[in-house]
């Protein structure tokens with residue numbers, strides 16, 4: 001049996017899995033093809049390998065902060081992320097986190113701690129987990145760098161956000177986070193599942209800079225290709 005699923009080769013050989021597959025055949029959520037009995041995490045090997053790698057280090061605001069990413073936010077990556085976040089398949093975050101480990105090992109910096117970017121409190125309550133924390137676990141496990149969930153997202157209703165124009169949204173996004181800890185002399189790595197415009201990471205970076213962080217970098221699983229460093 002040589003079927004392998006996931007970028008790092010998860011395998012399942014046990015008889016119960018074979019029997020379960022015979023009784024309840026499953027299909028890849030991304031392409032719909034029948035999954036083999038030894039494949040896990042809901043997607044076939046081909047679809048896992050179809051994720052578009054994007055080891056990029058992107059300069060963005062504020063000055064000196066860079067962001068690296070593991071994959072491009074293509075339609076396939078979007079399906080993976082939506083499945084993990086909204087279908088409550090938290091097990092998908094582990095291979096995503098291990099992709100970040102591979103990227104991290106190619107980067108030139110070694111931060112003192114990992115700061116996951118917090119979700120909106122409403123989302124955390126509804127899901128019961130924070131995607132960035134789930135992704136950061138594998139990174140922390142592999143590198144020994146501790147996760148410090150020090151960033152907080154302010155409670156603000158999305159209805160108010162929707163009424164604002166683009167400039168207003170930008171200002172609100174910049175004030176969406178707070179950090180009440182002293183980070184003097186500490187280098188931090190901000191981790192998130194997705195970067196679209198970059199405004200969230202920029203706002204978090206400013207919080208860290210105001211708290212005295214000596215060095216700030218970002219690492220995200222997926223990066224949207226329409227990223228604009230001015231946003």
Ligand SMILES: [Zn+2]
Pocket residue numbers: 028029030031032033043044045046047048
């Ligand atoms: Zn597939």
